[in-house]
Amino acid sequence: MARSPRTARRAARKGPATDLPALREAIATARLPGAAPQVTEQARSLLLAWLGAQRGTFAATVRALSDGEAARTIAQALIDRSAAPEGLDCAAGCAFCCILPGDDGGTITASEARALHAALTPLRGQPDGRDWHPQGCPSLDPETRLCRAYDARPMICRTYVSRDVTACEAIAEGDARPGTGTLPAQIIHITAQSLARAALKGITLAPTHGLATLAAAALDGQDIDAALRASRHAPTSLDAERRRLSRGLGSAR
């Protein structure tokens, strides 16, 4: 049943959750400023369903919410049950989307960062994507242009698609063009992580990290703790990414 604003405000005053029912309440009443209501409610409902299926301890559940494993599970399930869009140009070895503009190359959660770090650590010392393009993702094989961490690639990589590879090439060179976008699972992923962060306020943090920075740190020999520190985003980054994705709703994907 939908909660009245007064009930939501009362719940919000209760302080940090200390058990699973209180965590459920915190997720049910978490507010995301500037969010598309439909997306927020879909992500909230999926996150609550995920929570309802948990049989572990409160601490384990908090950990899965804070490190993004909950958001990842929800988003991957969405991908698995959705038909792939038709008419995509995407193909193995097509890697303009692995040229990562900006300072750190995209938003990933801590669990995605750990998975990527573990996949890349054995590849230290080998040529990497930066040998192909100055802004190439370090996870990329510069010869084949295949992702060397394919099974561990984060949600942003799993959801980015295009119907026009020339648009991808132009974007990689800094020329904004229509024709690319992300599957709905990506905004659900980011929104679910935002809800988790809001619900965990006062309990623990739910940081995000930069994809390219994390991958570079792993390949440059940093251990996981140092790589997580080096790639850690400012707290405002997750919100900025959610708002950016919200502005793109209804675009190509």
Ligand code: SF4
């Ligand atoms: S998003 Fe663009 S660059 Fe990436 S695989 Fe698809 S068509 Fe190629």
Ligand code: SF4
């Ligand atoms: S992790 Fe893999 S798929 Fe993602 S940007 Fe890097 S090379 Fe491309």
